[in-house]
Amino acid sequence: MSESRLEKLLDFLRNEPNDEFLLYALATEYLRLNDTEKALLYYEKLVNEHADYVGTYYHLGKLYEALQRKDDAIKTYEQGMKIAQNKRDNHALAELRAVYGELVGEDD
Numbered sequence: 001m002s003e004s005r006l007e008k009l010l011d012f013l014r015n016e017p018n019d020e021f022l023l024y025a026l027a028t029e030y031l032r033l034n035d036t037e038k039a040l041l042y043y044e045k046l047v048n049e050h051a052d053y054v055g056t057y058y059h060l061g062k063l064y065e066a067l068q069r070k071d072d073a074i075k076t077y078e079q080g081m082k083i084a085q086n087k088r089d090n091h092a093l094a095e096l097r098a099v100y101g102e103l104v105g106e107d108d
Contacts, residue, residue, distance in 0.1 A: 005029060020050040054084050054092045073103060
């Protein structure tokens with residue numbers, strides 16, 4: 001039997017426990033497996049320990065929305081927009097502005 005993607009990611013993480021890409025990949029894999037509790041754990045770990053990993057904010061915000069945590073989603077998008085702007089990541093900034101505007105009811 002071959003090792004699952006989740007098992008492989010967990011093995012990699014044991015060797016590189018602070019690797020932000022592995023944390024992101026694990027969060028995304030848990031979300032794919034419908035384990036929102038563990039996905040949330042890893043996404044929140046990313047924003048707390050690797051705040052500059054801008055890709056996290058969109059997905060964490062969307063997860064908060066799915067969990068009916070609108071205020072947390074708004075804060076997450078706002079934080080992500082600041083970081084994307086500081087990093088001059090215009091693509092991430094545009095995506096975050098779009099979902100933020102949609103959530104708070106702003107027109108384009």
